[in-house]
Amino acid sequence: KAGVTQTPRYLIKTRGQQVTLSCSPISGHRSVSWYQQTPGQGLQFLFEYFSETQRNKGNFPGRFSGRQFSNSRSEMNVSTLELGDSALYLCASSSTSGNDNEQFFGPGTRLTVL
Amino acid sequence: AQSVTQPDIHITVSEGASLELRCNYSYGATPYLFWYVQSPGQGLQLLLKYFSGDTLVQGIKGFEAEFKRSQSSFNLRKPSVHWSDAAEYFCAVGPPSNNDMRFGAGTRLTVKP
Numbered sequence: 001k002a003g004v005t006q007t008p009r010y011l012i013k014t015r016g017q018q019v020t021l022s023c024s025p026i027s028g029h030r031s032v033s034w035y036q037q038t039p040g041q042g043l044q045f046l047f048e049y050f051s052e053t054q055r056n057k058g059n060f061p062g063r064f065s066g067r068q069f070s071n072s073r074s075e076m077n078v079s080t081l082e083l084g085d086s087a088l089y090l091c092a093s094s095s096t097s098g099n100d101n102e103q104f105f106g107p108g109t110r111l112t113v114l
Numbered sequence: 115a116q117s118v119t120q121p122d123i124h125i126t127v128s129e130g131a132s133l134e135l136r137c138n139y140s141y142g143a144t145p146y147l148f149w150y151v152q153s154p155g156q157g158l159q160l161l162l163k164y165f166s167g168d169t170l171v172q173g174i175k176g177f178e179a180e181f182k183r184s185q186s187s188f189n190l191r192k193p194s195v196h197w198s199d200a201a202e203y204f205c206a207v208g209p210p211s212n213n214d215m216r217f218g219a220g221t222r223l224t225v226k227p
Contacts, residue, residue, distance in 0.1 A: 004157075033214075033215075042217060042218075042219045042220065043204065043206075043217035043220075045215065048214065056214050058214065090158065092158075102148075102163060103215070104160070105157035106157050107155075107156055108156075
């Protein structure tokens, strides 16, 4: 079974631009979560989508948004990029939202904002 | 509020030596606890998890962890470290109903030959 895939793997943008990151979960998984990883703040939860609905959201500004499609693929969008948005963005998928919430992580998208 | 503390930012051990990485959590109910490993430029790989039952949990790559409710700890151990274990290790806590996991700051492990 293929793992979680994220595209692109690397991205360079300039301040003020917007960016869209993509995540394809493991086949059959319906939950997709996004995390931001930076040296200063560590791993922080952005949001989770389940069956095309945002079910939980972390403490990030509205510039960070996402969506999930009917095939469970998810996209994350960041508008009006700031230097501090430079980070590794990790996507994780899990099969359900129940008690066995093991998440499988993708390799991440490294975003650099210049 | 749930939180995780990993007191050691960086640990160096010799190959073949034993390892213990510390993790303390704060959570209002029965926690779901995880240990992940991250190699440079890679995503996170689950080493082991604790949901309930036996407090000594066995994971992959020879790792184990022990849940101690009285100490709010979930320390990761390995009896004999290999050079390939050099990586960053993250402890995480998550509620049972959603995927909002909270991670510790991580412990970077260096293995000396």
